[in-house]
Amino acid sequence: MTVAHDYEDMHHLVDRLPPDGVRRLRVLVESDPELARFAEVSDSETGRRELSFIGLGASGRSDISERHDELLREGLDRPS
Known part of the structure; x- marks a missing residue:
């Protein structure tokens, strides 16, 4: 064999x-x-990846909740 x-x-x-x-x-x-x-x-074998915007809540920005759609689009590299 x-x-x-x-x-x-x-x-x-x-x-x-x-x-x-x-x-x-x-x-x-x-x-x-x-x-x-x-x-x-x-993680690479399972297809999982870290999301780059996970730590966004601790960024010191005060407008996150108001601009969440825009920030998510930026994080996902999607056009408006």
């Missing part, structure tokens, strides 16, 4: 597992010291 064959077989196995089986497999991987680091999911 080649590594590519093992990799493909493992993908097919995971695809066939019921949701509970996938959760159990994840627990097994996370409990293995050598494999646990591969189970960690980064």
Whole structure:
């Protein structure tokens, strides 16, 4: 067996597992010291990103609530 064959077989196995089986497999991987680091999911892999306007409330500006639409458009790089 080649590594590519093992990799493909493992993908097919995971695809066939019921949701509970996938959760159990994840627990097994996370409990293995050598494999646990591969189970960690980064923000870039999940598609999450930090929103640049989160700290806006502490900006010292007093007109935030009055200009919120404009400020959000600026933060999202959208035209008026």
